Amino acid sequence: SQTIHQWPATLVQPVGSPLSLECTVEGTSNPNLYWYRQAAGRGLQLLFYSVGIGQISSEVPQNLSASRPQDRQFILSSKKLLLSDSGFYLCAWSDPAGSSYNSPLHFGNGTRLTVT
């Protein structure tokens, strides 16, 4: 069966420090991968998605970047964190095989980032 792992679960970082959040998927090949952010009291905002190694699409301009160095690894990074980067970050994958029209997303447990 497929599983998705995200770490760390919680993180407190000072303003101006770098960030690296990691997400890995097991049990599937060539998944579509996603990073979402959920700010306090707000909905989900798609930050990045990837359909393959080295292929990253950015949805919104921001202080963050994403990379996909391996098929089932997706990394969210920042060189210098801002206070506004605080939030709950969720990694997700979907199966590109079959009909992508109705394939659901499968989420990790999230990382709660607090920038102080």
Next chain:
Amino acid sequence: GNSVTQMEGPVTLSEEAFLTINCTYTATGYPSLFWYVQYPGEGLQLLLKATKADDKGSNKGFEATYRKETTSFHLEKGSVQVSDSAVYFCALKAGAQKLVFGQGTRLTINP
């Protein structure tokens, strides 16, 4: 563009009450519709889905029917439990990769 509008929360009910969380959408073409649930401190889990008009998705006592004529996908449950307390997200997928979410509705069930 594609969008999802959910009823604003928070919603507070007593145990065994009837639940409805409204969801309407705007989309080109024929989207698939989803409800996700987020329990405290966790990621999102797929609750149910419907891929074409008049389909009914169901899971764990929850149901939602894809109504194309009213562009709606309201979530219902006949008798809620304390364990149903969570944030519920309605979502649609009308393109190849992107899932569009509503703002989420926080549900609290009191014993």
